Each structure stands twice: as structure tokens, then as C-alpha cells.
Amino acid sequence: MSLTLADARVVTPEGVHDGWLTIEDGRITHVGQGRAPRAGHSLGGRYVVPGFVDIHNHGGAGGSFPTGDQDAARAAVELHRRHGTTTMVASLVTATVPKLEAAASSLADLCDDGLLAGLHFEGPYISAARCGAHDPALLREPSPGEFERLVKAGRGHVRMLTIAAELPGALDTIRAARAHGVLAALGHSDATYEQTLDGIEAGATVATHLYNAMPPLGHRAPGPVAALLQDERVTVELVNDGVHVHPAMVRLACSAAGPHRTALITDAMAAAGAGDGAYVLGALQVTVSGGVARLTEGGSIAGSTLTMDAAFRRAVQEVGLTLPEAAVTASLTPARVLGLDDTIGSIAADKAADLVVLTDELEVAGVMRRGSWVTEP
Template sequence: MTMTLADARVVTPEGVHDGWLTIEDGRITHVGRGTAPGPGHSLGGRYVVPGFVDIHNHGGAGGSFPTGDAGEASRIAALHARHGTTTLVASLVTASLGNLARATSALADLCEDGLLAGIHFEGPYISKARCGAHDPALLREPSVREFRELLAAGRGHVRMITIAAELPGALDTIREAAANGVIAALGHSDADYGQTVAGIEAGARVATHLYNAMPQLGHRDPGPIAALLEDERVTVELVNDGVHVHPAMLRLAYRAAGAGRTALITDAMAAAGAGDGSYGLGPLKVDVVDGVARLADGPGAGSIAGSTLTMDVAFRRAVHELGLSLPEAAEVTSRTPARVLGLADRLGSVSAGRQADLVVLTDGLEVAGVMRHGTWITEP
């Protein structure tokens, strides 16, 4: 079946143009300018951008990936898909190794079904001093042997692991991750500049939610942020929700890293799309008030505990708050995170040969339609 989308403003890596595109068997086959050569589905001049790729997401719609519950995971994916996320990595939080392995095995089934694009371990190999919304009693020193057990539970679907570079065993575990095709990310870390550089040299290639849960920039003690921003091999995650990071600091990071090394993420938890209230994040209780999630009790009470962000909001904020062009906003929400996952040859841009994962946006950059693999989730 061939479908033509006409009367569109197509956002490509090269720019924005009035045009059309054709889709066949779930893939984009042509992207053209001007009037479509035949009849098609008119988009009425709306924008078409690539489907969003979220590489750090804990939940939404009242559900949480760390439970490993298939029904919850399906609701989470559906909620974020309605907001334009067509490729989604399920992020787990610190838990016992047994619980992590069980959740990983269950989520691997959903990866095999194509619902999820992989699994991310955020913990347990992180710093007690910078643990944020993680149970400090469950944190552990990195272990290659344990990591291999978690990899086995994931059956090839573990995509990323966040590690604090300063911990004993961290560099060996980073090397093991890289050797197995798993992205090593540095974060929830008390590392100094030199320790962070050592983590990068060992193979780490992503900064987990830059600025958050790490020492801040200093002119004599630059810390991890400077090391992560200055290394061309590192992609930096940023939570663009107006809570995690001030827009001025987001702009600073973007100027240092550029669109090719910046990946906007949601770091969403169960309250995304579900409203204020009390929720769980792994074993911890989280209260959400006015859309801001914070730990309810324990030693980290009051700490930010994920977000209620969706990627369409991150896209709009990238344009309105950070001043990015539409192609730049599409790059940081789609193309760059797709490249991080090794999927940029399949998705992440509105280009011939790519998967037909598309978001239709109004003039106000609100979602009017979402297509995944050539099938409408929400038809404009």
C-alpha cells in the first residue's frame, strides 16, 4: 500500500520546505517539493517532523517501567506515542539485582515485540552522594560479573547503563559495556574532571541528564560537566522541562555540544500524562505537585524524581525557550538520539529510506497526528 502526504511543510535535516512525501510498506520512499504528483492525504500546510526518540524514560500514564509489568509498559508507550514518541527506551532505577533481572527479562519480551527500543539501567552503579531519586541502601559498586548477568536477562536488548566513573570497578564495567555494544553513560556521579575523562577514555559516550546529579561547573575545579561538554565523542542528555535545568544553562550546553551531540530526553515517571498525586518510582514514593515530581520521604526527601515531561513539550520548548530552528529541534529530539542508539540509518529524519515514523505539528507546534511504521496512531 502506498500513501502520499501532501500540502505539508516538511522539516528535513536540510531545512523546511513546502512539499509532500510518499510512504510504502512502512517506509518513506520519496520526499518532494511543491505540489504532489497525484492525489494524497492533505495535511493542510502543517509541519511534518520525524517521530521523537526518547532514550531515557521511566514511565507515564500512571505506570512505571521498573515494575516490569507488560500492561503498564503498553500504557506508557501508548501515552508517549500520542505525544509523538515513536521510539522509546525503557529506563529502570536502582533495585535489588533480582528485581532488576526480573524487570529486564519482562521488558526484553516487549523489545522483541517491537514496542520498546531497548532497556536502560539507571543504577545501581551510581554514587550515594549524587543518587537523587534512588534508594541509597540498594546502591552497589560496579561489577563486571553482575553486569553480565543483567545482560543475559536482557537477551540482547540492554541499550545503555549509567555509571558513576569514580566508583571502584567502574572503568572495567564501562569497558565491558562498550565491548558488548551497550552505551555506557556517565551520571549520578561525584566524579571530578580527571575521573570523568578516565570514564570517557574507557568508552563512555553519553552524559546522563547533564547538570543534574553531578558536581557543578567551577572555574578552578571544572568537574564532570566541562569534561562531558568538551569531548566530541560524548552526547549530552538534557531535560528541557523548565524545572531540571534553567534555560540559560541549556543554551550554554547546546552552544558547546551543538545539535549533533545534544539529545533531549523526558526522564518521565508515572505521573507524565496522569496529573498530580502520589506515585512510585522503583521502591521509592514520589509526590507530584503542579507537575513537579519530588521524593516524598527518606534521606533524599524533596529531591527531583524524574519529570512529567513529554517529548512534544520538549520540542516546543527547544524552539520557544532555546531559540532552535525547526531542523535543529528535530535533530535533538530525533536524529541525535537515534544515532546514539545506532539507528540513524533507519529512523530519526524525514528522508527517503527511513521508517515512516512521523509527527504532524500545527503552527503552534502542537501534535496534530502521529504515524509509526507507516500506520497512523493519531490521524490528522
Template sequence: MTSLTNARLVLPDRVEAGDLHLDGAEIAAAPVPGAAAVDLGGRYVVPGFVDMHVHGGAGASYQSGVADDARRAAAFHLSRGTTTTVASLVTGTPEELRAAVACLAPLAAEGVVAGVHLEGPYLARARCGAHDPDLLRAPDPAEFAALADLAGGHLRMITIAPELPGALDLVRAAAARGVLAAVGHTEATAATVRAAFDAGARAATHLFNAMRPLHHREGGPVAAALADPRVTVELIGDGMHVAADVAALVFAAAGADRVALVTDAMAAAGLGDGDYRLGVMDVAVRGGRATLAGGTSMAGSTITLADAFRRAVRAGVPLPDAARAASLTPARALGLDGRIGTLEPGKRADLVVLEEDLTVARVMRGGRWTGPPGLPDLPPAPGQDALDLRTGQDVGDN
């Protein structure tokens, strides 16, 4: 039981000075008797970040089928403020995808990740990006159903190129199972994309990237997604995939209630330049930019969602809007906004404490403090017992 005092609370529509009360793993409406107070010294508090598209980090990939790899990647992003992670998988063989889903499903049940995102294999060859074109295939209802069954209710999202044969039927099948269908890696026209949205697709995977570009005579996926109020558009916030002025234009066109900042981060996130793997593809990271080895196609990013959030604010997006795009909007797209995404009473106590420059000071998930490592403890409120902000326990407790 804790009260975070002297904070600047970032709410969906404003920043408000005040206190935030916690009762165990949940946010409380009022102070809990006997709660310890932590004076945040005027720091910002935002809801925990929600990354609906991330492939790995800290040298580990969700694709490997190794539970310890998934735990390491999720722990890294958690320490940087991402309290909810959907583990994204690139295109693989049927056997590789089954192994990865079988590995991730129990971790989702445990809460390490919030579910699985299949970014493929039903993608357009002409827009394959960092996916192996030889492994792409037409939508297969039986394969999809088997993977969804294997996920045990934890398949959260699937990206589909809607122009492929059978794609609209697969969109309908995904929607019927409560799986978020997204259009992406597509050469589709605006009319075909609109048909996918009418069939039940409700998201666009990394808008602009790996899709037919916006053109004044054929708006393609970009125009169709921005114009449809039902659709959430992902935006990779690394400043490389989408220019800052274009990102600001997307916020202006769609609003923060429909823009979801994502990282599309791969194993190199948190590490330096070097050579890595994304699925079966070799990736070279130079100057923080990840590209397919020997080519120029970008292969995910190396950022955290906290980086994307800061970059959005620096591009002129108001702080509450950037926070919504990094928390509430993706939570709503995933159907998780009843428990996470805002600092409302009754929701899980997932939050990030930010310094004045918006760097991460502390992270809380489910009422427990965590990283990032190596930062000094925040000062306790005068006259209150100090808390160990790495564990959430009173100093000296046994």
C-alpha cells in the same frame, strides 16, 4: 501507500515545503503508484521523537515487571509523538532488576520499546537523586553480564558513576557488548570523566542533574562532556531540571548533533498532581513537579518529548536543531539512526505532524497513524479518498 502533501518538512538543516511519500512502513523517494494523498494543510512534519531516557507514563512504570504496564506507558508516549522509547530502570535489588529486564526483553523484541536502560545501580551515593541509596553498589561485572544476557541483545544503555571502583572496566565491558555507557549520578572530576570517555563511555546522563556542578576551578562532568566531540549529552527538557537559558547555552556549546532531549518521565506523565512511585521511592507531584515525598530532590519529570521539543524552540533553539535533538541525535547515540531519526527515503515511516504552535496533530509509526486521541481528522486532499488518520486505512475499507 500514502503521499503527505502540502507539508513543511523539518529536515536536519532546514525546513522545506514539499511532499513526503510513503510505501507501506517506509519512506519512499518518489510517489508510489496508486498512493492516496493526504493534504496536511501546511502543517509541520518532523521525524518521530526518540526518547532514550524515560521511566513510564499514564500511571504505569517500566520498573514494575508487568508487561501491561510497559505497554501502557509506551502507548501513551507514542500517542504524543515518541515513536521510539528506551525503557529506563532505576536502581533496584538484583531480583527486581532481573524481573524488570526479563519483562522488557520480549517487549523490545516485539518493538513495543527499543531496549532497556539501566540507570543504576552503579551510582555515587552522594549524587543518588531519586535512587534508593541503600540499594546502590559497586560495579559488578558478573551482575552486568547476567542482565545483558537476560536482555537478549536489548540492553541499550547503562549509566555509571565513573569514580567507583571497577567502573572503567565496566564501561569497557559495556562498550564491548555494544551497550551505550553513560556517565551520570556522579561526583567525579573532569579528569575521571575523561578517563571514562577514553574507556568507551559516549553519553552523559541528564547533564547538570545528579552530578558534580560546573565550577571554574573544576569543570567536573559538565565541562568534560561538553568539550568531548564523541559524547552525547542528555538534557531534560521540562524547564525545571535545567533553566531555559542554560539549555540554550548547552545547545550553543555542544550543538544539536550532540544534545539529546529526554524526558526522564515517570509514571505521572500524562496525569495530574498526586502521589506516585518511582522504583521503591515515594514521589509527590505538585504543580507538575515530581519530588521525593517529604523532600526536595527531583524525581524525574511529568512531560512528553513533544513538550521538551516545544520548550527548546521557545528557548530560541532553531526548529531543525530542536528536531535533531529530539530524534536524530538520540537515534545515533543508540545506534538506531540507520532506520529512524530523519525523513529520508528507506527509513521507517516514523513521523509527527505538528500544528503551527507545534502541538501534536497526528503521529505515525511504521506507516500507521495513531493519536493523540480526541483531535479532529486532518482534511484529505481535494479529489482524494479520505483516510482514517487513526488507522491509516481508506474510509469504508473492509
């Protein structure tokens, strides 16, 4: 079946142009400017951006990926798809190794089905001093052999490991992750600038939610933030919800790293799309009030209730990115992190027809995944 989307403002990495695109068998076949060569589905001048790619997400719609519950995971994916996320990695949190294995094995089924794009172990190899909403009693020293158990449980779908570079065994575990084709991400870390550089040299290429759960940027002790921003090998995640990071610091990171090394993420937990109330993240109780998730005991931020459309909108309206820059940070850069930028992440011929239709106010008017409407404009 062939479909033409006409009367659109198409957002590509090169700019925004009035035009059209055609879709066949789930893929974009043509992208053109001006009037479409044939009648099609008019978008009435609304924007079209590539489907969002979220590489750090713990759940939504009341469901939590760390439980491994497949029905809850499906509900979370559906919620985020309606908000424009067409590709998503499921993030787990610190737990016992057997529980992590069980959750990874269960969610691997959904990866097999194409519902999820992979798995992310955020813990247990993180710093007790910077553990945030992770149970400190369950933290462990990194072990390459133990990590291989987690990789095996994920049946080829483990995409990322968050690890603190300063821990004993961390550098060997980073090397082991790379050997298994798993991205090593530095985060939840009390590392110095020099220890962070060691982690990068060992093979780490991602910064887990930059600024959060790590020492702040300092002019005498620059810490991990400076090391991660300045190294061209590293992509930095940012939770752009106005709670985790001030817009000025998002702007600073985007300026230092550039859109090509900046990936917007949600770090969403079960309360995304589900409202305020009491929730659980891993083994810990979370209270959500005013859309902000915090540990019931201690008050640490415990993920977010963010969706990618809101992160994109804030990037333009509050941070000051252009539409093409925001689309790169929300789609193309995270797609490249996953090694999927040849098929998703931007609007171009021969790529998957993963699209988000936005109003002038950048609100979601429609979402398409693989050529089929999730919500039709």
C-alpha cells in the same frame, strides 16, 4: 498500500520546505518540494517532523517501567506515542540485582515485539552523594561480572548503563559494557573533571541528564559538565522541562555540544499524562504537584512528567533552536546514539515512516509510526 502526504512543511536536517512525501509498506519512498505529483492526504500546511526518539524514559500513564509490569509498560508507550515518541528505551532505576533481572527479562518481551527499542539500567552503580531519586541503601560498587548477569537477563536488549566513573570497578565495568555492545553513560556521579575524562577514555559516550545529579560547572574545578561538553565522543542528554535545567543552560549545552551531540530526553515517570498525586519510583515514594515530581521524603526531583512534544516545543520557543536543530536533538541524535539513524531519526527516502504532524504552535496534530496513524490529523 501507498499514501501521499501533501501540503506539508517538511522539516529535515537541511531546513524546512513546502512539499510532500510518499509512504509505502511503512517506509518513506519519496520526499519532494512544491505541489505533490498526485492527490493525497493534505496536511494543510502543517509541519512534519521525524518521530521523536526518547532514550531515557521511566514510564507514563500511571505505569512504571521499573516494575516490569507489561500492561503498565504498554500503557506508558501508548501515552508517549500519542505525544510523538515513536521510538523509546525503557529506563530502570536502582533495585536489587534479582529485581533488576526480573524487570529486564519481562520488558525484553516487549523489545522482542518491537514495542520498546531497548533497556537502560540507571543504577545501581551510581554515587550515594548524587543518587537523587534512587534508594541509597541499594547502591552497589560496579562489577563487570554482575553487570553481565543484567545483560543476560535483557536477552540482547540492554542498550545503556548509567554509571559513576569515580567508583571502584567503574572503568572495568564501562569496558565490559562496551564489550557487550552496551552504551556506557556517565551520570549520578560526584566525579572530578579528571575522573570523568577517565570514564570517557574507558569508553563512555553518553552523559545521563547533563547538569542533574552531578557537580555544577565551576571555573576552578570544572567537574564532569565541562569534560562531557567538550569531548566530541560524548552525547549529552537534556531534560528540557524548565524544571531540571534552566533554558539558558540548555542553550549553553546546545551551543557547546551542537545539536549533533545533544539528545532531548523526558526522564518521564509514571505521572506523565496521569496528573498530580502519589506515585512510586523504584522503591521510593514520589509526590507530584503542579506537574513536578519530587521524592516525598527529602524533596529531590524524581524524574519528570515531560513528553517529547513539550520538550521539542520548549527547545524552539524558549531555548531558541531552529526547527531543524530541534528535530535533530529530539530525533536524529538519539537515533544515532542507538545506532538506528540509518532507519529512523529524520525524514528521508528509505527511512521508516515515523512522523509527527505539528500545528503552527508546535502542538501535536497527528502521529504516524511505521506508516500507520497512531492519531490521524
